[in-house]
Amino acid sequence: MQQAAVKPENAELVRNLGSLVVHIMKTCSRGMLEAVDRLGLSLSQLKALQALATADGLEMSLKEMGDALGLSLPAISRAVDGLVQRELVTRTEDPNDRRSKRVAATAAGRALLDELTVLRLADLEAFVETLSPRERRQLEQAVTSIVTARALPPLSPRKE
Amino acid sequence: MQQAAVKPENAELVRNLGSLVVHIMKTCSRGMLEAVDRLGLSLSQLKALQALATADGLEMSLKEMGDALGLSLPAISRAVDGLVQRELVTRTEDPNDRRSKRVAATAAGRALLDELTVLRLADLEAFVETLSPRERRQLEQAVTSIVTARALPPLSPRKE
């Protein structure tokens, strides 16, 4: 394994950013993950739904989904089976290439994603509430400029 | 599922913080996770090692480990089996309560954790490098004060 060459002037930021991200990861996913568990969905099924939500035209082929999630075709095929059964997605033959299937989230699927996003935002809000006004201000400055400059995908329900 | 009551003045921070954390989670765990995979360790085994590293006296009972990781006793017992085989941890009878076993990381186990931490820091460094000097400055201000004020566990190899 290779030694990293962390520039000394970045070392403290890197260390503290890592510490904070680890903390937030542990703290702020519970609500969503518990909900997914209660619904009897697997993590792969959650990721599949999320992939569809950000896909061009809100639909993908099974192949594309498998590649995006790092899953084999059989694995993604089974995962989507479950989503189809729950009517969270539809799976239809691609008229342009009848070997291929197009998978798209249903209204119910999109609504579920929104609910899960709301749960995650609620956990994040609880963390943000623990910050002092000064910490909030500083963090908002830093985070907002970084996220907007890079056009990182927003963490928010689609509309409503 | 319940609607979250995100205070409007926090909404933007919450959304952008979530977006950034998701981005960093995806981006900055690859090196470490690939290494764990190459080593043939499961995620539970990684978490078990990490739990030991931050444990009081650097050792825990199997029961404590299972509780900490949300795993059943059989599951954590099996996970530790593998770590013992690889000589990353030792498992010894607790002389005070002979029902119980004390699990402790070996020097090799601690060294492995340090290497994995270095990989994660390297990925974080790569992200930090993409920031402008101004963004770095702002982020360092915010993150450092938050992490130190809460004494969040540092993300750094034990020594060296």
Add this chain to the structure above:
DNA sequence: TATTGTTATACTCTATAACTATA
């Protein structure tokens, strides 16, 4: 009796291999 840990067993999720249909 209660608790810690292990062994036996079943279930879920995954991948590889074999197969079907289409290109």
Add this chain to the structure above:
DNA sequence: TATAGTTATAGAGTATAACAATA
């Protein structure tokens, strides 16, 4: 022939149940 998807099968990793040892 090559590719998209499904079905068959085997291997991890998990939990529950049954068990052994100790408290």
